[in-house]
Amino acid sequence: MNVDVTISSHMGKLAAGPDRKSPTRFAVVMAVTSTSKSARRDEFVHRLPKIELHAHLNGSIRRSTLCELAAARGIDAAAAMLDSPTPQTLSEAFDVFRVIHACVTTLQDIERLAVELAYDLDDDGVVYAEIRTTPRALPASLAAQDAGTLDEYVEAVLRGFERYTCEQMGDKVGLRLILSIDRAKHTASDAQAIVDLALRFQTRGVVGMDLSGDPTKGEWANFEPALQRARLHGLKITLHAGEVRGRDDEMAAMLAFHPDRFGHCCFVSASNLALLKQSGVPIELCLTSNLLSNSTPSLERHHFRDHYTHVDSHAEQEECTVCCISTDDSGVFNSPLSNEFRLVMQTFALDQQQAFHLARRTLQATFLTRPRLDFPSEATNQLMREDDQLRRNILARFAAFHQTWRWN
Numbered sequence: 001m002n003v004d005v006t007i008s009s010h011m012g013k014l015a016a017g018p019d020r021k022s023p024t025r026f027a028v029v030m031a032v033t034s035t036s037k038s039a040r041r042d043e044f045v046h047r048l049p050k051i052e053l054h055a056h057l058n059g060s061i062r063r064s065t066l067c068e069l070a071a072a073r074g075i076d077a078a079a080a081m082l083d084s085p086t087p088q089t090l091s092e093a094f095d096v097f098r099v100i101h102a103c104v105t106t107l108q109d110i111e112r113l114a115v116e117l118a119y120d121l122d123d124d125g126v127v128y129a130e131i132r133t134t135p136r137a138l139p140a141s142l143a144a145q146d147a148g149t150l151d152e153y154v155e156a157v158l159r160g161f162e163r164y165t166c167e168q169m170g171d172k173v174g175l176r177l178i179l180s181i182d183r184a185k186h187t188a189s190d191a192q193a194i195v196d197l198a199l200r201f202q203t204r205g206v207v208g209m210d211l212s213g214d215p216t217k218g219e220w221a222n223f224e225p226a227l228q229r230a231r232l233h234g235l236k237i238t239l240h241a242g243e244v245r246g247r248d249d250e251m252a253a254m255l256a257f258h259p260d261r262f263g264h265c266c267f268v269s270a271s272n273l274a275l276l277k278q279s280g281v282p283i284e285l286c287l288t289s290n291l292l293s294n295s296t297p298s299l300e301r302h303h304f305r306d307h308y309t310h311v312d313s314h315a316e317q318e319e320c321t322v323c324c325i326s327t328d329d330s331g332v333f334n335s336p337l338s339n340e341f342r343l344v345m346q347t348f349a350l351d352q353q354q355a356f357h358l359a360r361r362t363l364q365a366t367f368l369t370r371p372r373l374d375f376p377s378e379a380t381n382q383l384m385r386e387d388d389q390l391r392r393n394i395l396a397r398f399a400a401f402h403q404t405w406r407w408n
């Protein structure tokens with residue numbers, strides 16, 4: 001039985017009663033109405049097809065898995081969970097990842113994280129995801145002596161994705177991988193090595209490069225050459241940007257680089273904001289992450305409001321920034337993508353049609369390759385055909401939802 005119907009008929013009985021103006025009855029009706037609306041919105045955001053473009057593999061760890069791995073290593077996992085109402089500083093948020101990395105120490109763990117994340121995305125109604133991760137040299141298991149190679153790390157992630165894809169029946173989440181350069185830990189030559197690594201896996205699902213890590217450390221200029229080279233070889237680029245105040249020169253240099261996407265952009269000067277809007281570069285926006293790492297004073301003042309414009313027609317869309325609602329670290333912040341959509345709808349008063357267009361428009365910002373006639377090899381041709389088919393499947397899932405959802 002449909003919950004919504006049951007509550008509506010219950011409301012009808014209350015409203016028709018002899019004492020319908022009684023404050024108590026009125027309060028009950030209001031409460032039931034509000035419960036009904038919120039249940040309906042929860043169902044909507046869960047069933048809405050969603051595209052996740054900014055999720056870190058380690059930060060998306062299941063809490064139950066984190067607790068299990070932590071217990072096996074004698075670590076207190078509570079330090080890696082940031083969902084208290086008290087905002088943390090960005091530096092404290094980065095401490096969390098040290099705890100996670102101390103728990104996730106083997107290639108077995110990495111494969112487990114990848115397969116579990118794929119199932120969690122599927123359960124949350126995500127239809128396509130680009131997961132990012134910073135490759136680390138890890139042993140195969142706790143018993144193994146030698147640290148593996150970075151290639152083995154990427155293999156472990158892809159194995160996790162493949163396990164999900166083989167096991168799952170019916171509609172599946174389309175999965176692609178982005179490799180991250182850590183600006184706080186990597187040198188310019190490390191960055192070049194990660195680009196080489198990404199290129200070795202380019203025909204197996206690695207679609208792009210990311211620059212992330214503690215934004216108070218490292219210099220953009222050190223990493224730009226590696227990212228330029230990645231781009232020349234067909235990899236797409238996304239940059240964590242504007243995460244802290246006082247980095248306007250860096251933001252200006254990143255804007256001049258013109259990446260394929262930006263992440264966050266919380267602190268951007270007026271002149272850079274104008275350039276950012278002009279650039280047409282899509283932005284990955286992560287509301288809960290920004291709130292809990294103290295990058296926005298409240299959800300109401302989140303910079304989603306600076307970038308979002310509701311558009312219906314294709315012509316208008318060309319003029320507006322694509323806002324990609326994302327989670328960043330759903331395990332750390334305890335907020336799946338459906339919850340991020342719920343927060344956006346609630347905070348910025350988006351109706352269901354607007355949220356649908358917001359979700360579907362994210363497809364324009366993916367790193368899936370576009371059909372071209374001049375691909376040099378059969379391997380890249382095959383990749384192009386697979387990506388094209390995946391894009392059609394995603395569009396079909398949006399169309400099916402649009403046809404079957406009972407719009408208000």
Ligand SMILES: [Zn+2]
Nearest residue numbers: 056212263328
């Ligand atoms: Zn991030």
